[in-house]
Amino acid sequence: MGKVHVFDHPLIQHKVALMRKTDTVTKEFRELATEVAMLMGFEATRNLELEEVEIETPLCKTKVNMLKGEDIAIVPILRAGLGFVDGMLALVPNAKVGHIGLYRDPETHEPVEYYCKLPVDIEKRKIFVVDPMLATGGSAVAAIDFIKQRGGKDIVFMCLIAAPEGIEVLQNAHPDVDIYIAAKDERLNEHAYIIPGLGDAGDRLYGTK
Numbered sequence: 001m002g003k004v005h006v007f008d009h010p011l012i013q014h015k016v017a018l019m020r021k022t023d024t025v026t027k028e029f030r031e032l033a034t035e036v037a038m039l040m041g042f043e044a045t046r047n048l049e050l051e052e053v054e055i056e057t058p059l060c061k062t063k064v065n066m067l068k069g070e071d072i073a074i075v076p077i078l079r080a081g082l083g084f085v086d087g088m089l090a091l092v093p094n095a096k097v098g099h100i101g102l103y104r105d106p107e108t109h110e111p112v113e114y115y116c117k118l119p120v121d122i123e124k125r126k127i128f129v130v131d132p133m134l135a136t137g138g139s140a141v142a143a144i145d146f147i148k149q150r151g152g153k154d155i156v157f158m159c160l161i162a163a164p165e166g167i168e169v170l171q172n173a174h175p176d177v178d179i180y181i182a183a184k185d186e187r188l189n190e191h192a193y194i195i196p197g198l199g200d201a202g203d204r205l206y207g208t209k
């Protein structure tokens with residue numbers, strides 16, 4: 001079963017609390033999303049492999065640890081996942097970015113695919129699937145299904161807020177995927193929104209409501 005990592009770092013907790021507030025405006029919400037993505041990404045990349053290489057400082061030759069050139073892909077689930085991309089790219093600027101377009105049908109809450117474009121060598125990459133919200137889990141499961149169908153193997157999922165229902169669905173569907181979350185909330189309401197949550201993440205990021 002994939003591990004669930006819940007971040008208890010005070011900076012992450014504080015910033016997520018600000019994002020939840022109704023009076024946090026779009027500009028501020030977007031900035032906070034980038035900052036939280038960086039803070040979470042810092043920890044989620046902890047297991048990247050290092051290799052010892054010889055370099056020259058101005059004084060002498062020495063051996064240092066550097067990233068093993070592990071190839072990374074960041075895959076936001078559109079649209080709200082885009083809010084995590086800049087923060088992750090600040091940490092791993094050479095990462096490739098794939099996009100998966102999914103929206104939840106307002107009646108059934110089932111994910112509907114409208115776009116999928118991944119790096120051609122996705123099977124070789126460590127893949128960070130990013131989306132602020134894990135509610136029913138339908139979107140995350142569908143996105144990871146697409147990635148696996150195209151050869152992706154080494155996948156982690158990162159989100160801000162998760163409902164217990166979504167975590168369970170994702171773990172059952174993809175037990176090989178570790179899940180990184182900033183907050184585990186109480187439940188879903190009758191419209192499959194996370195309670196207390198932060199509302200509709202896409203609308204809050206892009207000011208569309």
Ligand code: PRP
Pocket residue numbers: 077078079080081102103104109111131132133134135136137138139140166192200201202203
């Ligand atoms: C939101 C969110 C997730 C999904 C989570 O996207 O960004 O992708 O809902 O819900 P689930 O776990 O029940 O599938 P939404 O469908 O609102 O689309 P948007 O990002 O384009 O606003």
Ligand code: URA
Pocket residue numbers: 080133135192193194195197198199200201202
């Ligand atoms: N999608 C969101 O943006 N928010 C929720 O609470 C649930 C799904």
